[in-house]
Amino acid sequence: MSDIVGRVSALQRYPVKSMLGEVRDRVRIGAMGVDGDRRYALIDEETGRVATAKHPRRWSTLLQCASTTGEDGSVTVTLPDRRSMPVTEAAEPLSELLGRTVHVADERAAGVVLERSDPLEVLAHGIDAEFDPVLLELGQGAPGGAFVDHSPVHLITAATLDAIGVGMDGALRYRPNVVIDVGSEPFVENGWVGAEIELGEATLRVTLATPRCAVPTLRHGATERLPDAVRYLLDHNRVEVPGFGKAPCAGVYAEVVVVGTVSTGDKVRVG
Template identity: 50%
Template sequence: MRRATVVALYRYPVKSMLGEPLEAVEITERGLSGDRRFALLDEETGKVASAKAPRLWRELLRCAATLTEAGPRVTGPDGTEMPTDAALSALVGRKVRLTDVPPPAGTLDRSRPEQVLAAGQEAEVEADTVQFGSAAPPGTFFDFAPVHVITTSTLRRIAELSPRGTAQAQRYRPNVVIDTDEAEAFAEHTWAGRQLHIADGPILRVIASTPRCAIPTLAHGDLPRDPDALRVLAHHNRVPALPGRPPEPCAGVYAQVVRDGWVREGDVIRF
């Protein structure tokens, strides 16, 4: 790899909703400032709402959230602002409330990727109840780690292998997209244990590959449903996300923050 640069930054103020692109943002041990700061809680089950269980929560990926000084501004599929829990509850068909306080033992439902691929319809598959990962900073809504990174070489290869000929970064919900020049596809999976120095600012330590769930296959805003966003990975990049785990479809990597700082589009990355 001759050169690596930051080409896009995204944060997602409300878990499982569409996020917002940024030109620059501060990164701390809690991830990108404002990222996954809020989530919806299911009042009946006490679980965190996540589109990883599409049967219940696919509508969240048709909502967009931006962060304001007053909190998140949420707009629905038609662009109308949804300022109340009642409006959000009506949209998803369950009683929910927006919160910035994770429950003491945070859990969410996650559909089984293999069943998603076999069934062809996310609504038909079972979901497992899983806890937030040990690498997630306390008091946050991250599933596993505070920063998710994906490379342009990986997105390019997915597009080459997809019948649609496209692969949108938004489907994989990264925080940082890195242009890896002419690196091999899925190059980031060789980065485990390495540190990424972003210009003179943040330092990230890569800790695991990112196993994919049903989310990339779902409609994201104006992007239509695309089962190949997961199927391509299942056929061409099935690897252990962590040592000791069975191979599973992966794209991108998780990282922890070693040093705080600001990151900007165009920043050069050193390993």
């Protein structure tokens, strides 16, 4: 029998990849993840690659933009100057903002890649330093559709956020879908790999620990840069992750076993 380990303390989704997202009291988790999560992404016209703040020199400005979902399911993008527009009309103003021509995509193409900078290089030399990013294929642990990095759902515990020193207010730096209150033991998620997690009506299976890039260290909206958002993990939570080696990790990825609705306050069972 699964053991109750805690409760869902926050739910978030990010309608456009690498933009600020939205807090929800209730979400539906389908086969492709949280409904409406990473539904859109920007594609660099020159390279054909997905625009992501994992390559901060080129794309960190995306973290100054917000994306929200209306009651009719339509997505609105708000730029740093507070101009708002439907995501379907955002390509031109975003190209002007970013200094590169982009278009908006609503479905992840097979084999599409993103550019990921080494977080150690970013910490050592800053976000504007020139170095070659690593190319990563998106969604290797997810069915086609949403622009998720690996598996469909990303979870982290409140205790882990507290240990890092960011707390619940800093959860957006790690861009989770589900924050779980498990008490005071940080990084307990590391032991969930391979286990099934029941929360609300949904059941997930944890696939791997989440290797952290430079994104948590960057400005998100009005926040300032925070190098310790990854530096603490380098010192206290390096985990062996297939394809990444021994990487600084916080939180876990999970695939969907049973679809269903999840609400804040729901019990979380791991077994």
